[in-house]
Amino acid sequence: MSRNARAVGDSSPFVLAELMAWIKALGPYRWASNRLRSRGMTGRTAVISVPYLWLSLFFLVPFLIVFKISVSDIRLGMPPYDPLVTWASAQVMELKVNLGNYAFLWEDALYRNAYANSILTAGISTILCLLIGYPMAYGIARSKPSWRNLLLLLVMLPFWTSFLLRVYAWIGILKNNGLINNLLMSMGVIDEPIVMLQTNFAVYLGIVYSYLPFMVLPLYTAIEKLDLTLLEAAADLGCRPVKAFFKITAPLTKGGIVAGSMLVFIPAVGEFVIPALLGGPGSLMIGRVLWEEFFNNRSWPIASAVAIAMLVVLVFPIWILQRVQGREMGAHR
């Protein structure tokens, strides 16, 4: 029985290998393979080129299109902007680059304030996420191993419902005759509803609520890796637990802190849905400005310039994230 089973098991890879050998012996295969190889195209580069191709097709090309629109003039019509390149005659090509859109962004206080407010809101939300997320991640990493997966699952559970629906649900909770106000009023704690919806508070709440898992997961990974004997060694050398946290735990989980903070900060800067649904007129963030530019004012060039400028603003934190991650990998090697 066992011998038969082995014979069958052996035969299929053998047939496959034989098939491969047969294909490889074919003239066209050998010709194509040699041509590719002579141009430095091996199996390895073929595999790596797939994500590169994907990213350049769906990220780099759209980016270039948006950039092109951002340096063109607005006009009435379809598309609502002037072409970048025109042919004055058969021989003369005219390239018209309009940097006025960027100058406009710089001069108009609305955009400057929107950028500043976005960064401020994202920054405060990131700090709040860190303050809430670190104890959570610490608790999960230090819980019994059998509990950890369950607790991590609970952190990720909100992702099972659409992000948009969850933000809508907060409206129902926060509005004047919503869950919280009705409960407090029926208990007699307050006489008239507390205005929570369409305030900055609601925006912070929404961002912290939505992005907390992105903070907790990298923190958990970093804390879970921490060798507990290091804390014992610190205690043994006379270091009290609170101080040991700042001297040992925090520096050794710095990678998780930076990664989590950037994963919250970067998308929070460009957040549109949360300030649009939960925020009021005071919480003007760049995502909303972009949306209004594009759909209300139908100014594609300005909207594109807003988007490109936001990207430039975010390059710096992305660069920090890359650097810290690179160093982390270097240290563990």
Added chain:
Amino acid sequence: MANARQDHRSEPWKDPGATPYVRIDKITKKFGDFVAVDDVTLNIYRGEIFCLLGGSGCGKTTLLRMMAGFEAPTSGSISLDGVDVTAMPPYEQPVNMMFQSYALFPHMTVQKNVAFGLHQDKLPKSEIDARVAEMLKLVRMEQFASRAPHQLSGGQRQRVALARSLVKRPKLLLLDEPLAALDKKLREHTQFELINIQETLGVTFVVVTHDQEEAMTLASRIGVMNHGEIVQVGTPTDIYEYPGSRFVADFIGSVNMFEGHLIEDEPDYVRVDSEDLGGVFHVGHGVSAAPNATVWVALRPEKIHILRDRPEGEGDNRVAGVVSEIAYLGDQSIYLVRLAGGRQVRVTQPNILRQSGGGRISWDEQVWLTWDSSSPVVVTQ
């Protein structure tokens, strides 16, 4: 080596008036239903290198961790230099520990690792620098002060860990398997270095190890542990030559163990008839056991002589056998000799003469084994 060292050392444990430095009093530690340390009472004296020796899971590390303050005992107390330290948190204990994994802080340089403990005491910077430099010099790591731990070899890390645990001048240094991560040659070298450092600083060491050779080399006294209990405490010589039980005799070195019963019980000698041996042991020390009680006789392989010719006359402490295995190790040879009853006896003989070809005892040869009456040890449990 261990004997030579003890000759010029005082032996405070023999003096009933001496005050113990560390007093472990009826310590028990339970983890749920599991008793890790079971009612251990132990006195350790100032300046000792005390080794806790035992197999894995015998409770030696738990006992050490209780001394460091990492574990709270279920019952019992520990006092150090006359002060009860049982409930003291680790960061207040005047005790330092060298961890088996060394536990060097990976984000700090060697210099910062060693200085860490002194910074906790808020000493002036000049004093910290001086003491760190002095300690790094003692462990010969001064030129590596600005390296990170991951840039060091295992032996270098071990020395940094030692420096870090000694720099606060602890009253007691606890070492958890200090040499387990080093290779054999380096380990032997480091053993003697540890002893020298201990003698230079005069700090009391408590070492946990599962390696009996390490314990024999380092220790002034050894406490052999089994199932959470201390089964015997004594100098390396005591433990080796006068094991108190079958477990200790078996755990330290190799031993031939024969079951038998007392046939003659005098104050200065006993005779044990052993079916295992197929003969009678004449043992030159008294035993406290009931007449005809079942006892065990432990006989070390190096204390047996192996002879071609039958010893003259009749008597005890001799037995005939056939050589079944020989292992030539260079400095010595191990012979396995099968007795008439089928029992194998392990005999080691130093190769004093350079031997080649003939003259050497070989396989399947009929031999006689004899030993001195001072060699066997009778144990009753």
